[in-house]
Each structure stands twice: as C-alpha cells, then as structure tokens.
Amino acid sequence: MKMLVQHSDGLDLQVYFPQGILAKYVQGIWIAAHQGVDTNNVTRYLKANGCNAITFCLKGHIAFDSVKYAPGVYLQPATLQAKGMTFTSNTLAVGVCLQPGAMSLFSPLPNEVTCAGKTQGDKNPNLSVCFDMLQTVHTPYALLTCLYRHFMSIFAQTADFNPTLLCVLPYFSEPKSLQSIAAGLPVGQRQLERVFKQAMGITAKQYQRIVRVNKAVQYLRCNPSANLIAVAYEFGYSDQAHMTREFKSFTHYTPSYYIRD
Missing domain, CATH: 2.60.120.10 (Jelly Rolls)
Structure with a gap:
C-alpha cells in the first residue's frame, strides 16, 4: 500500500x-x-x-x-x-x-x-x-x-458497480465536449446523465469539469515551466481566465500555485 x-x-x-x-x-x-x-x-x-x-x-x-x-x-x-x-x-x-x-x-x-x-x-x-x-x-x-x-x-457483501458507469468513466479522461463523449458511447446522453445522478449524485457535466481540472493540476505539477495560456487551450478552456476560475472553484488555488518553486 x-x-x-x-x-x-x-x-x-x-x-x-x-x-x-x-x-x-x-x-x-x-x-x-x-x-x-x-x-x-x-x-x-x-x-x-x-x-x-x-x-x-x-x-x-x-x-x-x-x-x-x-x-x-x-x-x-x-x-x-x-x-x-x-x-x-x-x-x-x-x-x-x-x-x-x-x-x-x-x-x-x-x-x-x-x-x-x-x-x-x-x-x-x-x-x-x-x-x-x-x-x-x-x-x-x-x-x-x-x-x-x-x-x-x-x-x-455488496452488489458490484453499475456496469454502465464503469464503461463510461474512462471516456471522461479526454478534454472533449459531453456531446462528443456521448456520441462515442453505446448509451445516449440522457441515460448517461441518469447513471451519474443515480450512482454519484452529480451530473456528467459536473464530473467532466472536475476531471479536467484535476488532470490539468497533474500536468502542471509535472511541467512547472509550462505556459499557462497554452495549458488552458490544451485542456479545452476558452482562455487562461476561464481555467483560473475553474481552478479556484475546484481546488481553492490558482494554476500558478501548482507551478511555484
């Protein structure tokens, strides 16, 4: 462990x-x-x-x-x-x-x-x-x-995971729109939303935003000299200000916190 x-x-x-x-x-x-x-x-x-x-x-x-x-x-x-x-x-x-x-x-x-x-x-x-x-x-x-x-x-002593949830979670690792993710799945977007609400209590869109921020955090920790504007676009944010707002909401810190010396 x-x-x-x-x-x-x-x-x-x-x-x-x-x-x-x-x-x-x-x-x-x-x-x-x-x-x-x-x-x-x-x-x-x-x-x-x-x-x-x-x-x-x-x-x-x-x-x-x-x-x-x-x-x-x-x-x-x-x-x-x-x-x-x-x-x-x-x-x-x-x-x-x-x-x-x-x-x-x-x-x-x-x-x-x-x-x-x-x-x-x-x-x-x-x-x-x-x-x-x-x-x-x-x-x-x-x-x-x-x-x-x-x-x-x-x-x-419990039943196993919802098989649909296990199937769809890996698709959220890429910075794609929810519509694009749903289009590549064997389930429709409405069913996708139902699965998330029942199994996790949140929407698929909310989970997607959280995953994106956490992946960006991981990237910045591994690449402390990265250009924040380039990182914002790489992870699908409209601009650096958009990324900063998401970071503060989901992590309490700005992107620069994760690349400081």
Missing part, C-alpha cells in the same frame, strides 16, 4: 493508497492527528473529485467549511467544489475517500454532510461498528488495518 506523509502546523497527516481488490472501491485512506496548542486550528483544502467520502472523528472536533462537528461518523456528498476541512487541537480523525459510485453500493447518497454511526447507527450499522472498533486502537498502523479490513468486509 503506497503512503504519503505530511507534517506541518502541528498536523500529522498520513494518506494511504490501497492496491489490489480494495482499490476498486477506495481511492485513499487518511489519518490525521493534530497535537497543536489550543488556539492552533489547522485547515486543509480538499480538491473536488466528484466522489463521496466518510470521515470518522475519533477525538476532538473537525469542521467542514466552518461548520463544526463532534466525534462521530460523517458521510460526505460528492464534492463539487474545494472544501475546507479544519482540525482543532488534540483531534484524531480518519477518513476514506471512495471511488466514483462506490457509496451507492452500500448507502443512500447524502446531499450534505450527514451524521451516521453513533447517532444514526440504525441506518449505517456497519459504520457504527467500525467507529467503535477504531476507538479501541491507537497507532496509525492499527487504525489503517481496522479501516482496511472493515471496508473489505463491507464491499464483499
């Missing part, structure tokens, strides 16, 4: 990228521990990826876009814009970022951050059990192992 470790402002953040079977359903698992002083809150901005996530706040408090939440389990809707996530001092939280459509396999899609587990355990009993188990372990490895095993057991 690949891992990314970050430490700054008193926040220890470890991100794990599953491989094998779980990678089909889970993009990443993160563990965050904030040991800062009482007044030192730390905010991280999460890029929009069009996917659902589940956060387990085990100790302290977290906030999504300034709305504060106590310990518990929180289902997050598909992200359509950059979201600020704030950790108060002495907070321990872990989270699971799901693959597109994975939430719909075992839970109704939330329209907003929704409390589950401890307060609504009857609706999501699997997550309530997981929350209780996580509170009995303390090391990052133990937390990771607990999440990994629990989500493997959840997805082992």
